[in-house]
Amino acid sequence: MFPARQDGPCRECMPPGLKKFIQSWVINTLAVLVAAYIVKGIHYQKPLDLVVASLLLGILNAVLRPILLLVALPLLVFTLGLFMLVINAVLLYFVGYVLRPLFYVDNFSSAFWGALIISIISLILNTLTGTGSSRVRFERRRRPPDSDRNGGGPVIDV
Numbered sequence: 001m002f003p004a005r006q007d008g009p010c011r012e013c014m015p016p017g018l019k020k021f022i023q024s025w026v027i028n029t030l031a032v033l034v035a036a037y038i039v040k041g042i043h044y045q046k047p048l049d050l051v052v053a054s055l056l057l058g059i060l061n062a063v064l065r066p067i068l069l070l071v072a073l074p075l076l077v078f079t080l081g082l083f084m085l086v087i088n089a090v091l092l093y094f095v096g097y098v099l100r101p102l103f104y105v106d107n108f109s110s111a112f113w114g115a116l117i118i119s120i121i122s123l124i125l126n127t128l129t130g131t132g133s134s135r136v137r138f139e140r141r142r143r144p145p146d147s148d149r150n151g152g153g154p155v156i157d158v
Helices: 016-038 047-071 073-078 083-098 108-129
Strands: 042-044 103-105
Touching: 016 042, 016 047, 016 108, 042 047, 042 108, 047 073, 047 083, 047 103, 073 083, 083 103, 083 108, 103 108
Parallel strands: none
Antiparallel strands: 042 103
16 A cells, blocks of 8 residues: 555655544544543543544544534634634534443533543644644744844844
8 A cells, every 4th residue: 555665664655644634633532531531521431432532523523513613603703712612512522422332421511621621632732743733833043153242132123
């Protein structure tokens, strides 16, 4: 399926779309795991159930979430986007309903707090790995060598 090089394993052979999908799936699985440990109302039987739940949550986020955002647009505007947490909680609660014996969420309150934790953890991990579409960028630059002489410090124009 993926061509191998003669001199060793091919590191660049994976298509970029597949690599991004796997990275976001792993990040989503870790975020759901953290939410399951922190929120008492989120339960799973085996680690494989958690992986399946995060895959289903990712599929629902890709397919159903844009439709829900469009339907709830007036509420999103009125609440300045905070209603998006309710939409995420509904999707998490629905995943728990579909996978009931293996992965489940006790009540909507647990789904809300779980969705909040999943959002925060996903944002942090996506920012650190550069996987998501966040626009935060960290750079560290050296000072120019002549910046200490002749008042070459920072300039503030007023």
